[in-house]
Amino acid sequence: MKTQLKNRYYKFLKLKSRVLYGRPVLVMMYHRVSNSVGDKLGELTVSVANFENQLRYYKEKYQILKLDEEWTSLKKTGLVITFDDGYADNIINALPLLEKYQIPATIFITTLNIDTEKEFWWDRLFFDYSHCKELFYLPNQSDKISKSNGSYKSITYYLNKISNEDKEKWFLEFEELNEIPFFPREEYRSLTSSEVKLLVAHPLITLGIHTHNHYSLGSLNYEEQKKELVLSIQKLDELTIKNIKYLALPHGSYNSDTYKILDEIGFSGILLANNYYSSNNNKTRKKINRILIPNIKDKELVRYIDRYDFKIW
Numbered sequence: 001m002k003t004q005l006k007n008r009y010y011k012f013l014k015l016k017s018r019v020l021y022g023r024p025v026l027v028m029m030y031h032r033v034s035n036s037v038g039d040k041l042g043e044l045t046v047s048v049a050n051f052e053n054q055l056r057y058y059k060e061k062y063q064i065l066k067l068d069e070e071w072t073s074l075k076k077t078g079l080v081i082t083f084d085d086g087y088a089d090n091i092i093n094a095l096p097l098l099e100k101y102q103i104p105a106t107i108f109i110t111t112l113n114i115d116t117e118k119e120f121w122w123d124r125l126f127f128d129y130s131h132c133k134e135l136f137y138l139p140n141q142s143d144k145i146s147k148s149n150g151s152y153k154s155i156t157y158y159l160n161k162i163s164n165e166d167k168e169k170w171f172l173e174f175e176e177l178n179e180i181p182f183f184p185r186e187e188y189r190s191l192t193s194s195e196v197k198l199l200v201a202h203p204l205i206t207l208g209i210h211t212h213n214h215y216s217l218g219s220l221n222y223e224e225q226k227k228e229l230v231l232s233i234q235k236l237d238e239l240t241i242k243n244i245k246y247l248a249l250p251h252g253s254y255n256s257d258t259y260k261i262l263d264e265i266g267f268s269g270i271l272l273a274n275n276y277y278s279s280n281n282n283k284t285r286k287k288i289n290r291i292l293i294p295n296i297k298d299k300e301l302v303r304y305i306d307r308y309d310f311k312i313w
Helices: 002-021 047-062 090-099 123-132 151-161 166-177 193-200 222-237 254-266 279-285 298-306
Strands: 026-030 076-087 105-109 205-209 247-250 269-271
Touching: 026 279, 047 076, 047 090, 047 298, 090 105, 090 193, 105 247, 123 151, 123 166, 193 205, 205 222, 205 269, 222 254, 254 269
Parallel strands: 026 076, 076 105, 105 205, 205 247, 247 269
Antiparallel strands: none
16 A cells, blocks of 8 residues: 555656656766676676667667756657766776767766776775675674674775775775785776876766765765865866866765855756656756666666656656
């Protein structure tokens, strides 16, 4: 009964949005396009073959839009492609397929790892955790803990709250305690300066910011958030990237100070990570919903996206 009421309410919201704001725009959120697809990271990585399958479906079914163009007077449901973090595979694996199907995309760059071999902490954690035994040590704990007690989730929660400097110390100790042979992997690296410059000049690609350190902005005060955003803008300015208009929120996290800073900087909007459709109203309000696309294809892809499209008329 509750499910039926929920479905009816959701359909009512779709109808209301369609009447008031026009056709929906599905803003798709990607991270990596790579054949290195891990179990726990499957939602963040789409294989090359599945990505092409998805692009082909988008091209046939939807009106492809750029993030910064007008979303009014759509002839059919609109669709926007975005990438978070700034992985090198965006230019190596994704761009050739975007060119093949002539589909534009916006890439939101975390500037911390540009021109380094460092991996993002969540990729490193998955590698380390997968190389741990069933019972393993944590830094500053004398007793071993078990993988069966939800430890991966609790470790992720802890690491997400501490600084990148403290994360690095934690990882070094964790790897030493558990004899983990971690090394930075080429397929997980971020973009280089030269690759970013190639993207700047590409007619299909628009760049945005994803902060510098990838901290959850909602947990930071005004000064800390402004430092994060200004630093990331400065880093991209050094690569001749001007007139950045949008911010993709790390972890979808923000607070009232985030909006205040964006208005001061003159941004056109923020992009969430909430699995919901958008409309021109979202763009006008400068708060755009996004849909995380997992490693799926064909009928599974159609069923997944249909949850967000409007089947009203």
